[in-house]
Amino acid sequence: MEWGREEEREFSKLGIRDVATSVRLRNGQKGRIICVRADAGGKVGSKVCPLTASSSFKHILITPPQIATLLETIAIHLSSPTLTPDILHASKLYLFLLPSSTNSTRETIIGCVIAQRITTAMAVVPATEVRTSSIEGKLTTASFVSVDPDLGLFCFPVPLPTIMGIPRLFVPSTHRRNGVATSLLNAAASTFIHGCTLDPKDGDIAFTQPTSAGRSVMESWGKGGIRIYQE
Numbered sequence: 001m002e003w004g005r006e007e008e009r010e011f012s013k014l015g016i017r018d019v020a021t022s023v024r025l026r027n028g029q030k031g032r033i034i035c036v037r038a039d040a041g042g043k044v045g046s047k048v049c050p051l052t053a054s055s056s057f058k059h060i061l062i063t064p065p066q067i068a069t070l071l072e073t074i075a076i077h078l079s080s081p082t083l084t085p086d087i088l089h090a091s092k093l094y095l096f097l098l099p100s101s102t103n104s105t106r107e108t109i110i111g112c113v114i115a116q117r118i119t120t121a122m123a124v125v126p127a128t129e130v131r132t133s134s135i136e137g138k139l140t141t142a143s144f145v146s147v148d149p150d151l152g153l154f155c156f157p158v159p160l161p162t163i164m165g166i167p168r169l170f171v172p173s174t175h176r177r178n179g180v181a182t183s184l185l186n187a188a189a190s191t192f193i194h195g196c197t198l199d200p201k202d203g204d205i206a207f208t209q210p211t212s213a214g215r216s217v218m219e220s221w222g223k224g225g226i227r228i229y230q231e
Contacts (some may be wrong), residue, residue: 001073002106002107002109003108005105016034017046019035019191020183020186023096023180025180030099031110032095033094033097034094037092037093038088058159070109071083074112077170078168078170083231090117091106091116091167092188093113094114094115094184095112110180111184113169113181114166114167114168115164116166117163118162121136121162121203121229122145122156124155124227125154125155127152134160144156144157151215162206163205164187164192164206165207165208165229166206169181169214171184185200185221189205201225206227207227
């Protein structure tokens with residue numbers, strides 16, 4: 001999906017802003033990261049978050065069904081449900097943009113992170129502890145909460161104060177392993193709350209149930225401090 005000058009003209013009205021410029025990826029390409037309210041209206045809202053005509057949520061512009069949108073694409077690829085209006089109203093959208101090779105006024109969206117304000121989340125049980133408990137026959141629903149048994153992902157059943165949640169993280173396969181997701185997460189952690197940098201190692205940030213690829217990003221970026229929350 002492309003991003004152009006017409007979107008730039010909406011900056012002042014919709015709160016869109018650059019949060020990182022000249023971000024270098026591992027393949028040598030440079031791009032920028034912008035932030036926009038996830039419930040923005042106008043042309044930008046049309047691109048990022050259409051709702052059905054039956055919705056009573058007035059903050060988002062209704063978009064004709066024939067217009068392809070970013071969140072619809074993410075939902076399809078991740079097989080995830082549509083984010084509710086309440087979640088979107090408490091969220092910011094971070095987009096990684098690369099300059100177009102054919103048009104100087106256009107850019108290409110190559111990654112997206114949605115950051116949501118939350119209150120609590122659960123700490124992930126270290127893999128070594130899961131293996132030990134399984135061997136000793138102590139891996140029960142009373143001791144751990146099973147998030148995804150196929151991935152061996154479990155949490156401690158104690159809600160902990162947590163500031164920011166990541167309900168969606170998506171980078172197309174053609175742009176993965178270049179640092180796009182890490183750059184987006186870093187930008188969200190440093191700008192989600194004005195004047196306060198959040199640190200995943202301190203338990204400030206949580207993810208919803210991740211895919212296997214998402215779990216790899218979550219664990220490598222969070223360095224053992226990531227939490228899980230229910231969307």
